[in-house]
Each structure stands twice: as structure tokens, then as C-alpha cells.
Amino acid sequence: MNVSTIMLIAGVVLILTGCFELIRTRNMLKIIIALELAIKAVSMFITLGGWLNGNMPVAESFVVSVIVIEVVVATVLAGIAISIFHKHGTMDIRNLRNLKG
Amino acid sequence: MSALAVITQLFLALPLLALVVNNLVPRETMRHTTIGMSAGVATAQLLAAIIGFVLLSASGESSFRFALAWDAAKGLGYFRVDLVTLFLLACVGLVSLIANLTAFTTIDDHRSSFTNLLMVMLLGMNGMLIVRDLFSLYVFMEVTGIASFVMIGMYKSTRDLEGAFKYMVLSMLATIFILTGLSLLFIKAGSLSFDLLRPALFEGVVDAKTLLSWVALVLLVSGYAIKSGVVPFHSWLPDAYESADSAVSIMLSGIVTKIAGVYSMLVLVRLFPGNMALRGTLLVLGLLTIITGALLALQQQSFKRIAAYSSVSQMGYILLGFAADTRLGIIAGLLYLLTHALAKTALFTNAAALEKRLGTLNVNEMGGLQAKMPVTAFSSVAALLSIAGVPPLAGFWSKLLVLIALWSAGLRGVAAAALLLSILSGAYFLRLQKKAFFGKLNPRWNSVVEITGGIQVSELLLSIATIAIGLLFPLVLLYLQHAGLV
Numbered sequence: 001m002n003v004s005t006i007m008l009i010a011g012v013v014l015i016l017t018g019c020f021e022l023i024r025t026r027n028m029l030k031i032i033i034a035l036e037l038a039i040k041a042v043s044m045f046i047t048l049g050g051w052l053n054g055n056m057p058v059a060e061s062f063v064v065s066v067i068v069i070e071v072v073v074a075t076v077l078a079g080i081a082i083s084i085f086h087k088h089g090t091m092d093i094r095n096l097r098n099l100k101g
Numbered sequence: 102m103s104a105l106a107v108i109t110q111l112f113l114a115l116p117l118l119a120l121v122v123n124n125l126v127p128r129e130t131m132r133h134t135t136i137g138m139s140a141g142v143a144t145a146q147l148l149a150a151i152i153g154f155v156l157l158s159a160s161g162e163s164s165f166r167f168a169l170a171w172d173a174a175k176g177l178g179y180f181r182v183d184l185v186t187l188f189l190l191a192c193v194g195l196v197s198l199i200a201n202l203t204a205f206t207t208i209d210d211h212r213s214s215f216t217n218l219l220m221v222m223l224l225g226m227n228g229m230l231i232v233r234d235l236f237s238l239y240v241f242m243e244v245t246g247i248a249s250f251v252m253i254g255m256y257k258s259t260r261d262l263e264g265a266f267k268y269m270v271l272s273m274l275a276t277i278f279i280l281t282g283l284s285l286l287f288i289k290a291g292s293l294s295f296d297l298l299r300p301a302l303f304e305g306v307v308d309a310k311t312l313l314s315w316v317a318l319v320l321l322v323s324g325y326a327i328k329s330g331v332v333p334f335h336s337w338l339p340d341a342y343e344s345a346d347s348a349v350s351i352m353l354s355g356i357v358t359k360i361a362g363v364y365s366m367l368v369l370v371r372l373f374p375g376n377m378a379l380r381g382t383l384l385v386l387g388l389l390t391i392i393t394g395a396l397l398a399l400q401q402q403s404f405k406r407i408a409a410y411s412s413v414s415q416m417g418y419i420l421l422g423f424a425a426d427t428r429l430g431i432i433a434g435l436l437y438l439l440t441h442a443l444a445k446t447a448l449f450t451n452a453a454a455l456e457k458r459l460g461t462l463n464v465n466e467m468g469g470l471q472a473k474m475p476v477t478a479f480s481s482v483a484a485l486l487s488i489a490g491v492p493p494l495a496g497f498w499s500k501l502l503v504l505i506a507l508w509s510a511g512l513r514g515v516a517a518a519a520l521l522l523s524i525l526s527g528a529y530f531l532r533l534q535k536k537a538f539f540g541k542l543n544p545r546w547n548s549v550v551e552i553t554g555g556i557q558v559s560e561l562l563l564s565i566a567t568i569a570i571g572l573l574f575p576l577v578l579l580y581l582q583h584a585g586l587v
Contacts, residue, residue: 066280
């Protein structure tokens with residue numbers, strides 16, 4: 001059991017945790033946290049990739065870009081969630097039922 | 102410096118320049134000119150891409166490498182355009198132009214924000230089309246995505262926000278898929294550059310690392326499928342299209358899903374030709390998409406929702422073209438993309454006209470509007486016939502090319518199935534036309550008048566383009582025959 005195997009397993013566990021929480025929860029804020037958790041695990045995969053094939057500088061630039069993008073996406077998503085909270089007074093996604101068909 | 106070197110600079114420079122101007126000049130001064138400026142950028146991009154296409158095909162080179170102006174002097178070339186991407190850049194310019202013409206009428210508040218977001222979206226799509234590695238493709242895809250989320254939720258009504266939230270959560274799931282796939286591919290190949298990714302990644306003894314590249318392929322295809330709204334990942338798409346403003350729906354349906362999703366699939370097809378698994382996946386996804394999209398479109402009540410599900414359904418034909426995995430298949434898929442963009446853009450401009458004049462989009466409340474809104478009815482019928490594949494309109498020829506490509510690639514059963522299923526697209530559009538434009542006039546709409554201004558211009562423009570491309574298409578066929586493809 002070397003370091004890379006442990007990191008790989010930890011990453012898969014983190015992604016699965018995020019996806020499980022995504023299915024289980026009905027709270028918008030928790031959905032955002034679950035998605036963020038999974039993306040963090042993916043950044044770990046990229047670092048692992050750079051480490052395994054000796055291409056660390058490229059991996060570093062990838063990870064920095066991913067972090068920047070993820071922050072922007074999380075901000076916009078949280079903004080939309082807050083606006084929905086102002087409309088309905090709750091974070092429950094069961095209120096999102098206006099569009100059907 | 103050649104002419105092509107100047108033209109290629111425009112694709113990034115124009116949207117950036119427009120963004121800067123739009124934000125430097127005070128908002129009240131810009132209010133009346135801001136959409137005109139973005140329409141100008143779109144027109145310039147359309148012309149630049151067409152000129153670039155002609156220049157590149159005349160020079161005989163397969164692709165042209167370039168870099169930002171200050172790096173080009175050092176001999177770097179981290180961007181490239183080829184005939185496929187120049188064709189798609191022209192499509193981006195065309196659809197953005199129509200969206201701007203519609204926005205003159207539909208968008209009243211937030212005009213300046215609309216221009217800002219549209220320019221960011223244009224920048225993202227142009228970036229996706231000129232980059233040379235999978236990671237930059239992802240970065241620009243995310244730029245396009247963020248602009249479209251904000252555009253959908255721009256007016257902050259309950260429906261807007263709901264559509265944007267659904268799109269955004271699924272799109273983040275797509276991000277997770279794509280990034281995991283990219284990192285696995287990175288472990289195996291050591292790079293994500295288009296030059297270094299080869300079909301050989303999937304060959305040889307089946308060990309742990311070959312397995313990684315297969316897992317990566319599965320994840321990438323699922324991620325791109327979510328982005329392009331292919332069945333079974335289509336649930337966000339009708340909600341997002343219905344809730345957004347019509348000008349935004351035109352952008353989303355006409356080009357964003359096609360560039361963000363379908364072009365990325367095309368990149369995979371071009372990187373790994375002859376990969377049977379990829380081909381089979383695209384075939385199954387394509388057929389499933391055509392059937393499910395058409396059946397769901399049959400039971401919708403809202404004009405925009407019918408158009409949205411038809412968008413889902415037509416995406417299947419483009420994927421089938423790519424699944425043939427020949428040069429003809431790719432050309433057929435791209436031409437289908439153009440004709441579908443024309444027809445679907447026309448339908449969403451009709452939706453904008455109906456929403457403006459009637460205040461509702463429920464087709465059950467319409468009826469007999471042909472007498473009151475002749476231009477809208479005409480362009481909607483032209484778009485319908487083009488999508489259903491009736492000769493001599495543009496849609497017929499591109500559908501024919503997809504079928505020929507499938508047939509000559511040995512997929513005769515699929516070609517026959519695709520032909521039969523095109524009856525379904527005729528069915529849902531006939532239902533739409535019958536309820537909205539034909540029949541007896543609903544007395545409620547006695548005082549309705551035809552739409553004017555930018556929407557009417559774009560309706561006429563699109564109908565003429567659909568008919569003209571259809572009539573001139575034999576020239577394209579002659580060219581293809583000359584190249585030995587048909």
C-alpha cells in the first residue's frame with residue numbers, strides 16, 4: 001500500500017461522499033457543500049497525476065485554475081440559492097416546482 | 102503578418118474590447134447603443150470567420166497556429182484554427198447576431214448586463230474553439246457556463262432562479278465528471294495536449310493504466326453529454342430554456358449547448374478515431390435522444406418547451422453523424438448543426454414575438470394566428486419544415502447527408518431507424534402549428550398585430566437563409582463529390 005494508492009482511495013471516497021450527500025439532502029446549501037467536496041477530491045486527483053508522471057508544474061497550474069473556477073461557480077450558485085431563499089423563505093429544494101413537463 | 106494572423110486575433114480581441122468599452126462609458130449613455138455594439142461584434146465575428154474560412158481553404162493548409170499578439174512575435178503558437186472551428190466560429194457569430202436583434206425588443210432593463218454577459222459568453226465559446234488542449238477546453242467551457250447561468254437568472258423571478266439553479270447543479274456534476282476524467286487521462290498520458298493524445302492510449306495489454314483511460318473516456322462522455330443536454334441527461338434543458346428570456350434562449354439553444362457539449366464530443370471523436378466503444382456510445386445516445394426528445398415534445402403545452410424538447414431530439418442526429426466516424430459523417434453532423442441552429446433560432450424568435458404580442462406561450466390558448474401574424478407564421482412553418490426534413494429546405498439536405506454517412510459507414514439499420522424517427526419530429530411540429538397558427542382565430546386575439554422591429558427582421562433573415570441554403574445545397578453536394586466523399 002503506497003502513498004498513491006491511499007490518495008486514490010481517499011479521493012474516490014470523498015467523491016462518493018459528495019455524491020451520496022447530493023442525493024440524500026434537500027437543503028440547497030448542503031448541495032453546494034457536497035459539490036464543493038467532490039471538486040476538492042478531483043483537485044487531489046490532478047495533483048496525484050502530476051506527481052505520478054513527473055509533470056508537477058503542469059499539474060500545479062491545472063489545480064490553481066480549478067480552484068479559481070470553483071470559487072467563481074460556488075459564488076454564483078450561492079447567490080442564486082440566497083435569492084431563492086428570499087423568495088420562499090426556506091432552503092428546501094422541494095419548493096422548486098414551478099417548471100414541469 | 103498574413104491576413105489570417107490579423108483575423109484570428111479578432112476572435113478574442115473583439116469581445117474583450119466591447120467588454121471594456123461597455124463598462125468604461127457611463128451606463129445611461131450606453132443604454133441605447135449597448136446592444137447595437139454587441140450586434141456589431143457578432144457581425145464582425147461572422148464576417149471574420151467566413152473570410153478566414155475562405156483564406157484557409159484557399160491556402161491548402163489543414164490548420165493555422167497563432168498566439169496572442171504580444172506572444173506571436175516570440176514564435177509561440179498555443180491557439181489554432183482549422184476549417185471545422187472556423188465554420189463553428191461563423192455559426193457563433195450568426196446566432197449571437199440574431200440574439201442581439203431579438204434583445205432590442207425583449208430586453209428593457211439590464212441591457213448593459215446583457216451585453217456584458219453576452220460578451221463573456223462569446224469569449225468563452227471562441228476560446229473553446231481555438232484552444233489546443235483538453236484542459237483549456239474545460240476552462241473556457243466553464244467561462245461559457247457561468248455567463249449562461251447568470252443570464253438565465255438575470256431577472257431574479259422565481260422561475261428564472263429555479264431554471265438557473267437546476268442547470269447549475271447539473272453542470273457542476275458535469276464539471277466533476279469531466280475533471281475526474283481529465284485527471285485520469287493526465288495520469289496515463291502525461292499531457293492533455295491534442296498533439297499527444299493518441300488512439301494508442303486504449304490499445305495494448307489491459308493493465309491498470311489502460312483501464313484508467315477507459316474510465317476517463319466514460320467520464321468525459323458523460324460530462325459532455327450533460328453539457329449538451331442529451332438523453333438521459335436532458336432534465337435541466339427545457340427548464341432553463343423556458344425560464345430564460347427569449348434572447349437568452351436563442352443563445353442557449355442555438356449555440357451554447359452545441360459548442361459546449363457537441364463540439365467537445367467532436368474533439369473526442371477527432372482525437373480517437375476508430376474507437377469502437379466511443380462510436381457505439383454515440384450511436385446509442387443519439388437514437389435514445391431522438392426518440393425520447395420527440396415523444397416528450399409531443400405532450401408539451403408551452404411553445405418554448407416544445408422547441409426545447411425538439412432541440413434535445415435534434416441533437417441526436419448530430420451525434421449520429423459523428424458516430425459514423427468518417428470525414429463525411431463529421432461534415433454531415435456540422436451541416437446539421439448549422440441548419441438546426443437556423444431553424445431553432447427562428448422558432449425561439451417566434452416565441453419572443455408571441456410572448457411580446459400575446460403575453461402567453463400556452464399553445465392551447467392560441468389558434469388561427471396566421472391571419473394576424475403572417476410573418477411569424479411563415480417563418481415558423483419554414484423552420485418546422487426544415488427540421489422535419491422536407492425538401493428543398495436546408496434541413497432536408499443535412500439530414501440526407503447524415504443518413505448517407507451512416508449508410509456508407511455500414512450502419513444501415515441505424516440509418517433506417519433515424520429515417521423512420523424523423524416522422525416523429527414532423528408529428529410534434531404539426532401539432533404545434535395546428536394549435537398555434539392554423540385553424541379558426543381565437544376571438545381573444547382579434548386585436549393582435551404583427552411584431553415589428555428586430556424580431557421581424559431576424560424572422561425574415563432566418564427564413565430566407567433556410568430556403569436559400571436549401572436551394573444552394575446541391576453546390577455543397579457537388580463540392581463533396583469533387584472531394585470524393587459522397
